[in-house]
Structure formats: structure tokens, C-alpha cells
Amino acid sequence: MNAVKINERLTVAGQPAIADFPSLAAQGFKTIINARPDGEEAGQPGNAQEKSAADAGGMGYGFIPVTGPTITEADIRAFQQKMAEADGPVFAHCKGGARALTLYVLGEALDARLEQGDIEAFGKAHGFDLSGAARWLQRQAAAMPQVKAFFDPRTWSVQYVVADPSTGRCAIIDPVFDFDEKSGATGTMNADAILAYVECRGLSVEWILDTHPHADHLSAAHYLKRKTGARTAIGAKITGVQKLWQEKYNWPDLKTDGSQWDRLFEAGDRFDIGSLEARVLFSPGHTLASVTYVVGDAAFVHDTLFMPDSGTARADFPGGSARELWASIQDILALPDETRLFTGHDYQPGGRAPKWESTVGEQKRSNPHLAGMTEEGFISLRETRDRTLPMPKLILHALQVNIRGGRLPEPESNGKRYLKFPLDVLEGSRW
The missing domain is CATH 3.60.15.10 (Ribonuclease Z/Hydroxyacylglutathione hydrolase-like)
Incomplete structure (x- = not known):
């Protein structure tokens, strides 16, 4: 496992073993972020085991599985949120560390704390190729x-x-x-x-x-x-x-x-x-x-x-x-x-x-x-x-509003609105 300290808040790394988690907690890491999809390779611990190990070590845990071509702004913002919620240093990993660092630098670029032109040099300074992050920003700017x-x-x-x-x-x-x-x-x-x-x-x-x-x-x-x-x-x-x-x-x-x-x-x-x-x-x-x-x-x-x-x-x-x-x-x-x-x-x-x-x-x-x-x-x-799914809990509440374009029922004589809730109209529904 190669671990690279980016700043006081963030260290990125390759895949840690489950046996490494107690040591990570002892080093002072407060949150683990797993940016790796399950099943990438044989022997990979996976989300469930990592969460259990993080919980056992008293650390927070976030699962943000990405691949290089499929990173979206939702992933970037989720990474930022997990870092913001952490009450101390964060250990973020994927297979080799590049995807975890990519999520970080893209957030910095989107929030104008890092210039797009500086991304690849920032990556090289820490031993990572971040050319994919630069291309992501170019695609984002061109999206219509x-x-x-x-x-x-x-x-x-x-x-x-x-x-x-x-x-x-x-x-x-x-x-x-x-x-x-x-x-x-x-x-x-x-x-x-x-x-x-x-x-x-x-x-x-x-x-x-x-x-x-x-x-x-x-x-x-x-x-x-x-x-x-x-x-x-x-x-x-x-x-x-x-x-x-x-x-x-x-x-x-x-x-x-x-x-x-x-x-x-x-x-x-x-x-x-x-x-x-x-x-x-x-x-x-x-x-x-x-x-x-x-x-x-x-x-x-x-x-x-x-x-x-x-x-x-x-x-x-x-x-x-x-x-x-x-x-x-x-x-x-x-x-x-x-x-x-x-x-x-x-x-x-x-x-x-x-x-x-x-x-x-x-x-x-x-x-x-x-x-x-x-x-x-x-x-x-x-x-x-x-056949295994229960009906949505709001189906009978929502449809009477939504088939009228989002209009609530009109107020009655006391000024209050009332939904009408029919019984036994969805026959055969699973409880």
C-alpha cells in the first residue's frame, strides 16, 4: 500500500488490507473513503468488509465507487462532503490512489481553489498522473x-x-x-x-x-x-x-x-x-x-x-x-x-x-x-x-396531487386541506 500525504487533512493511497485498519486508526485517521468499486480484482476486501473494519477502529467511512471514465460531479461533491464531515485526517484510497486524488483535485478546481492548468503539475508533484482530471474539466466545460x-x-x-x-x-x-x-x-x-x-x-x-x-x-x-x-x-x-x-x-x-x-x-x-x-x-x-x-x-x-x-x-x-x-x-x-x-x-x-x-x-x-x-x-x-416489492409509501397520497399538476386539494370550510385515502384499491399489493 503506497500512501501519499497531500495535506494535513488528506492522505491518498492504494488498496489497504483489512489488517491495516487498526494501524490507520492508531495513526490518527478519522475517516476512510473507499473510492473503489467492488469486484475490480480478486482478493479485494470490498465495501462491506471495509466499513466493518472502519467501524471497529472508531473511524468514519464513505463509499464513493468510481472509475476514471465515469466520475461525475455527484461523486466529487460526495467526496468533499465526507471530508467536511470528518473530525480529523482522512485516508482516501482506490486501487492505486489516482482516482481518490482525482476526486479531491476536481473539487478544488470546481470551487476555484486550484487552476485547471496546474492540475497535472500538482499530480506529478505527488507522484500521480492527473491528465484524466484535466480532460474531465474540459468535457464539463463543453457539455450542453x-x-x-x-x-x-x-x-x-x-x-x-x-x-x-x-x-x-x-x-x-x-x-x-x-x-x-x-x-x-x-x-x-x-x-x-x-x-x-x-x-x-x-x-x-x-x-x-x-x-x-x-x-x-x-x-x-x-x-x-x-x-x-x-x-x-x-x-x-x-x-x-x-x-x-x-x-x-x-x-x-x-x-x-x-x-x-x-x-x-x-x-x-x-x-x-x-x-x-x-x-x-x-x-x-x-x-x-x-x-x-x-x-x-x-x-x-x-x-x-x-x-x-x-x-x-x-x-x-x-x-x-x-x-x-x-x-x-x-x-x-x-x-x-x-x-x-x-x-x-x-x-x-x-x-x-x-x-x-x-x-x-x-x-x-x-x-x-x-x-x-x-x-x-x-x-x-x-x-x-x-412481485417482491411493497407499494411506495406515498403512492395513494401523491397520485391525487400529481394527476392535477401538483395542486393540493382545495381548503374546506375550516380552511384546512384534506387528502382522500382510498382503502383496498391496490389489490394484491405486498405488505
Whole structure:
């Protein structure tokens, strides 16, 4: 194990043995950061063993698995957060140390504490080749559109601001309206954080977009429309979802024509975000109405594809179909391999830090639900898996709000709002 002290806060190294962890604790390290994916080579201890060894030594632990080509800003910010949380020196490792140092220097560069032109010299001074970090920054600067993600740990949801840097115009995708099902409390913390970012960057909101009617969180689309005046939109098949849930909620007064949104997108529709052209892919399977928004080199797929280590979305909601989901995924994978894919949820398998960005090529290579999979094999895998899953805890709370574009129920005579909660309408659901 080669260990290199970068500064008083950070040492980077190659793979330590589990037997080294007591010594690391004795040397005063307070946190271990493992930047290495499990299974890179035989004999590698892996995330679970490392976490146990760190816990036994009284050290904090972070799992941020990356490969050189797949580092994203989410990984960089997760590395920074783990360092900030540590109450003393941090020992960060991968196989040889370069990836751990790359995560560090990219954070320093993004926050303007290290000049891009100085990165390779900084690496050489410590015995590492950081040319990959310099190339990452070049790609980041050239990426169109600019994408800022907001992760909500309560619902594991990812919200996005998608901006055209040349005009300062942007779209907000899949915003979360805060809701606590235990107390009935509502809030706008997530949405207000997005608005604060938009204001800080001097952006103008043109669109508020939902990819589908969500079953695991309430949509903040209506709240944000009132705050910004931007147009709201969703896929045109929302009318089918409205009709389906109108019956389940016994809600004859519900309008089922999609008039709660400013625009209903059909498959193939195009629209503009500033000077950027966006287009709509119809992506049913998870729901009847799911769509993918393709903007420049980015596609927002929400509950169709997760990160490669998490597979694909369930297809057992009312109106869902594993066969249709497979077809939708094939449409997405037909995009160029370098297309950035932004998912709508991350459930942090293995306790790793949240991630939300992959590429078409990475999904083809690494997603076990897709790599080498046939249509029938996928359908069998998906349906078998779905039979084991309980319904999302907020599905009956959320749908009555989300099929109305994020509008809460109207206040009753006492000034309070009330959700309607039907019993026994999701027959056969696992408890």
C-alpha cells in the first residue's frame, strides 16, 4: 500500500488490507473513503468488509465507487462532503490512489481553489498522473446543457435545473413538494432551494417539466409555476392515468383532459429551452404516461433507468408493463453512447454516496438488467422482482396531487386541506 500525504487533512493511497485498519486508526485517521468499486480484482476486501473494519477502529467511512471514465460531479461533491464531515485526517484510497486524488483535485478546481492548468503539475508533484482530471474539466466545460441536480434524501428523488448557458434560460424537471405522511406537514424546502439556485445564477425559468405522475413524492410544479410564471408540461398520456385514478379515488369531478398543465407533449414533440432544442421520447412501462426529455447531449429518464448498479424501474403500478418498459429502454439506448443519462431516484446500494448521472454506453456495459439481456429475460426478471416489492409509501397520497399538476386539494370550510385515502384499491399489493 503506497500512501501519499497531500495535506494535513488528506492522505491518498492504494488498496489497504483489512489488517491495516487498526494501524490507520492508531495513526490518527478519522475517516476512510473507499473510492473503489467492488469486484475490480480478486482478493479485494470490498465495501462491506471495509466499513466493518472502519467501524471497529472508531473511524468514519464513505463509499464513493468510481472509475476514471465515469466520475461525475455527484461523486466529487460526495467526496468533499465526507471530508467536511470528518473530525480529523482522512485516508482516501482506490486501487492505486489516482482516482481518490482525482476526486479531491476536481473539487478544488470546481470551487476555484486550484487552476485547471496546474492540475497535472500538482499530480506529478505527488507522484500521480492527473491528465484524466484535466480532460474531465474540459468535457464539463463543453457539455450542453448545463445540469444541476438536487437530491432529496427523504424520497431518494433527484430534481434538475437544465440550463442553456448562452441565454440563461432553463427548465426545472421533476421538482419535489415536501410532505411528511406521519404528521401531514407540507413544505417547500426543496423547491425553494431550486429557486435560490436559479436566482443566484441569474437564470430565467421557461419550463417546469414532469416526466410522469410520481408515486413516491408530491410534485412542486404548481408551486413553482406560481413563483416563476413558467409553463408546465407532462406527457400527453397523462389523461389515461387521470381516468385510471379517477375511478380508484371515486372522483367524478376530476378533469381528465390534462388541462391542469400548460402543454401535453406527444411522442416526438420538440420545444426550446433558450437556444437549445429539446425533444420528447414516449417511455411507457413504469407508468402509462412516462416520457424522456432529450436536451442536447443529456436525457432525463427518471423511473425508466436507474444507475447501472441499481438496474431498472418497477413496472407493476396500475398501467405499468415490463414489456413496454423494455421497449422504452431500447429507445433510450439507441441514443449515442456518450449521451448523459440523468435518473430520477437513487437508493444508494451498499450505502454508497448518491449518484444520478451515467451514459448510454455505461448502461449497456454495466447494468445487469440490460447487459446481455433478452426481452423475455428482462420481462421475467422485472416481473419476478416486482412481485417482491411493497407499494411506495406515498403512492395513494401523491397520485391525487400529481394527476392535477401538483395542486393540493382545495381548503374546506375550516380552511384546512384534506387528502382522500382510498382503502383496498391496490389489490394484491405486498405488505
